[in-house]
Amino acid sequence: MNNDINLLITRPKKDLAKLAKKLKMLRMFAMAFLFLIASTSIILFIFISTSPLPALKQQENTALINLATLHTRMGKLLLVQDQMKDISLITTKRTTFDMTYTEISSVLPDGMQLESFRITKQAVSLSLSSSALSDIDAYLTSLKDLAEKKKLFSSVTLSGFALNKQLNKYIFFVELATGAK
Amino acid sequence: MDSLDSLRILYFRYKETPYYSISIFLLCLLIGIVLIFRVIIPQFESWFSINTEVESTRARIKILEDNIRLLGTLDDASLSKTITITSDALPFDKSFTGIVDALSSAANDASVSISDYGFNLGELSTPSAQLNQFYKVPIRITVYGDIPTAKIFIQKLNEKIPLSEVESWDGSKGGSNISLLFYYKGFPNILLNDLAPLQPISVDQQALLEKLQAWKPVSVYNNETAISSASAEEDIFTFPF
Numbered sequence: 001m002n003n004d005i006n007l008l009i010t011r012p013k014k015d016l017a018k019l020a021k022k023l024k025m026l027r028m029f030a031m032a033f034l035f036l037i038a039s040t041s042i043i044l045f046i047f048i049s050t051s052p053l054p055a056l057k058q059q060e061n062t063a064l065i066n067l068a069t070l071h072t073r074m075g076k077l078l079l080v081q082d083q084m085k086d087i088s089l090i091t092t093k094r095t096t097f098d099m100t101y102t103e104i105s106s107v108l109p110d111g112m113q114l115e116s117f118r119i120t121k122q123a124v125s126l127s128l129s130s131s132a133l134s135d136i137d138a139y140l141t142s143l144k145d146l147a148e149k150k151k152l153f154s155s156v157t158l159s160g161f162a163l164n165k166q167l168n169k170y171i172f173f174v175e176l177a178t179g180a181k
Numbered sequence: 182m183d184s185l186d187s188l189r190i191l192y193f194r195y196k197e198t199p200y201y202s203i204s205i206f207l208l209c210l211l212i213g214i215v216l217i218f219r220v221i222i223p224q225f226e227s228w229f230s231i232n233t234e235v236e237s238t239r240a241r242i243k244i245l246e247d248n249i250r251l252l253g254t255l256d257d258a259s260l261s262k263t264i265t266i267t268s269d270a271l272p273f274d275k276s277f278t279g280i281v282d283a284l285s286s287a288a289n290d291a292s293v294s295i296s297d298y299g300f301n302l303g304e305l306s307t308p309s310a311q312l313n314q315f316y317k318v319p320i321r322i323t324v325y326g327d328i329p330t331a332k333i334f335i336q337k338l339n340e341k342i343p344l345s346e347v348e349s350w351d352g353s354k355g356g357s358n359i360s361l362l363f364y365y366k367g368f369p370n371i372l373l374n375d376l377a378p379l380q381p382i383s384v385d386q387q388a389l390l391e392k393l394q395a396w397k398p399v400s401v402y403n404n405e406t407a408i409s410s411a412s413a414e415e416d417i418f419t420f421p422f
Contacts, residue, residue, distance in 0.1 A: 023202040030209035037216045044224040051231045056238040063245035067375050070252040075371055076260040077252070077379060082369045083267035084386045086315070087344065087393065090271070090364055094346040098335045101328070101352070114328070116353035 095121055103152055104176070107142035109135040115171070124153070124176040129169045136161075136172050143176065153178055241376055248379045263382070263390060270342040270393045272365045275318050279398075280363050283341035284322065286398030291334035293326040317362040319348070324357045331357035342396045 067074075097119045104124065105114060112130040130136060140156060147153040153176040160173030195201045272279060288295045324331045335347055338361070348360040382390070 019199060023199055026206040027202055030206045030213075033213045034209050037213050037221060041216070041220055041224060044221070044228055048224065048228055048231060051235065053231055053235050053238065056235060056242065060238055060242050060245065063242055063249065064375060067245055067249055067252075070249065071373055073252045073255055073257060073260065074248070074373055074379065076257070076264060077255060077382075078371045078373070079369065080260065080263050080267055080382065081380065081386075082371065083264070083271055084382070084389065086366060087267060087270050088386070088389060090315075090344050090346070091389070094339070094344075095348075096339075097347045097350045098332045098339075101332050101350070105328075116351070118349065118351045120349045 100124060100152070103146060103150070104143070107139065107146060109138045109142075111135050112139055122178055124178065125159075126172075126174040126176070128172045128174065129164070129167070130172070131169050133170060136170070139172075140174070143174070147176075152176075244376055244378050248375065251379050251381055254381075266390060266393050266397070269397055270344050272343055273368045275316075275365055276343055276363075277318075279343045280318065280320065280345075282398040283338065283343060283345065283363075284320075287334055287338035287341050288324070290337040291326075291330060293324050293330050293334050295322050295324050295334075316365050316367070317346075318365065320361045320363060322359050322361065324359060326356060327354060328352045328357065331359070335359065340396050341398050342393055 100119055101117070104117075104126065108114060108128075109130070111132055112128055112135040115127045115129050117127065118125040128136070128139065136158070140158060143153070143156045147156055155175075155177040157175040157177075158172065159175045160171075162171040163169075164171055195204075269276075269279065284295060324334050326334075331350070331352055334357075335350070338345060338347075343363050343365065345361050345363045348362050350360075351358040
């Protein structure tokens, strides 16, 4: 039979084998793809259904019930914590005027007396007396050093000066600003 | 029947052709893609959210168990005693007996005499406004004695409860006028949150408590103080929880 009268296009056997192999691969790929999806779904389902979440929720509820019986004690502890926080704040932040007085009196020159003073958070006003003018210079220098070294005061001002003829003493008025608001 | 026959004919017509295999492949691919979006991805999301919830539940359980363990180690009587100390240091209301006790005790310790107590009631705020706020009772006193003695008085007063602070000090050789502020604070609005980690009383707080206990002045009004303390304890320890 002559090949020329065959209406179908004939392909070489080699090409047909190649095509069959490709088709087989495609089929296998499709099956593998579906199998992969199915197995992933099953694995995820197993993971989800075996999750420890329900048991943990139960444990949490039990713990909450147990803790509810200790609420009074918890309230007391929280009250103590709250009070302690406030007390600690007060004890650390409150003024220490006794220390301020110790500082300003510790640098007084020998011949100088502190007649009176007023200490507040914002300022310290001093009234001093001395028979020598040099004492006030020495005292102001000492106060300036205190201000610089210990940062106790932000400014030192000689606000007044007088002579008490009866006592033969100089009276000085010094203002110290602490810088506090 | 016609359509079935047509399908059967088509099936046998194309069964052995590459179109059949390609169609099956494309169909599988399509089904697979639909399954990924409709089943696999939601399952993954569900799994991840479950895992997140598991982790957060575990964390919550740990906090709850830690809280239970901590509260289990505490003693009710000891906590009540601690509250008594702290409420003596920072009363829930103006404690005039406590103030007088503190002043008298400090004056006694410093060996000075004090007079001219000037009590100022200050602003009488509503109970709700007092929550979580400090309030102060201003007092002005005169301390007779020299300045170093007044200084000792201030030092001693700093070591007494109720807690106070010196607002101003006018000192002279003859005596001192001291303005004081005694602190108090309204009963705090305590909200119980089971899932908030509780902290034990720290070493610093314990040290401060011991200090406060030592600072408690000996009452000059023993009977009244005993009565007021007892009633205060009743009020304090009745929690609406």
